[in-house]
Amino acid sequence: MNIAVAFPTGIGGKGNDGVAGFTARTKGAIGYVEHAYAIRSNLAYVSLKNRDGEFVAPSRQAFQSAVANANWAAAPALHASLVQQAGKQTWPITGATFALIYKQQQRRLTAIEMLRFFDWSYRTGAKLADELQYVPMPKDVVEMIESAWAEVTDAQGQPAWMDPTTAKH
Numbered sequence: 775m776n777i778a779v780a781f782p783t784g785i786g787g788k789g790n791d792g793v794a795g796f797t798a799r800t801k802g803a804i805g806y807v808e809h810a811y812a813i814r815s816n817l818a819y820v821s822l823k824n825r826d827g828e829f830v831a832p833s834r835q836a837f838q839s840a841v842a843n844a845n846w847a848a849a850p851a852l853h854a855s856l857v858q859q860a861g862k863q864t865w866p867i868t869g870a871t872f873a874l875i876y877k878q879q880q881r882r883l884t885a886i887e888m889l890r891f892f893d894w895s896y897r898t899g900a901k902l903a904d905e906l907q908y909v910p911m912p913k914d915v916v917e918m919i920e921s922a923w924a925e926v927t928d929a930q931g932q933p934a935w936m937d938p939t940t941a942k943h
Contacts, residue, residue, distance in 0.1 A: 809837070810907035824866040825858045836865035837909045846915050852922065870911075877925050885934035889923055896920070 778786065785800070787793040790807045794815040797805035805817070809832050812819055821829040830836050839861040844854040856868040873892065879885035896919075900910035911919070923935035 809834075813907050822866050824862075824864050825860055826862050826864070828862045830863060830865055832865050834907065834909055836863055837868045839864040840866075840868035841870070841909060841912060841915075846918055852915070852919055875926065878927055878929065878931075879934055880929050882928035882930075882932070882934060885926060885928060889926065889935045893920065 785796055787796040787805075790811040793805045794807045794811040794817060797803045797807070797817055798815045807815075807817070811817075812832070819832055821831045824830050837856075840856040840859040843859040843861045843864060844856055846852055846854050849855075853872055854870075856870055858866050859868070875888065879888075896911060896916045903910040920935075924933060926934045928934055
């Protein structure tokens with residue numbers, strides 16, 4: 775599903791790369807892209823007033839503050855909104871990427887490999903996230919997510935996930 779806003783004037787770019795490129799090349803342009811793209815494209819940025827009344831610049835520390843202040847345990851399906859979280863250092867429009875999976879998987883081996891990939895992403899990918907200017911999920915949030923995987927079953931109702939450090943599939 776491709777959602778695009780039809781503005782009455784101006785030009786748009788396709789994805790973060792396109793918007794960052796147009797913004798960098800167009801005098802006086804205003805654009806909105808992920809932080810990593812703004813850094814790579816050497817774009818100017820603004821400070822925004824957050825929920826606590828502080829003006830904050832976009833930074834990994836400001837995004838980490840939003841993640842840390844979110845109530846992950848109370849969020850439906852661990853889908854916490856990171857917008858307007860509390861904290862003097864919090865960037866007010868932080869976002870996260872979520873992956874949705876079926877609780878009942880039709881193919882057992884596919885389900886096992888998918889969950890192993892997500893597990894690897896959280897454990898090994900955290901270092902990669904840092905290198906790419908993203909913020910990895912905190913360990914306690916990863917543990918909550920992985921504990922929810924106990925509800926993922928195959929077509930026969932058998933669990934598809936066991937902690938790889940304690941069990942083999």
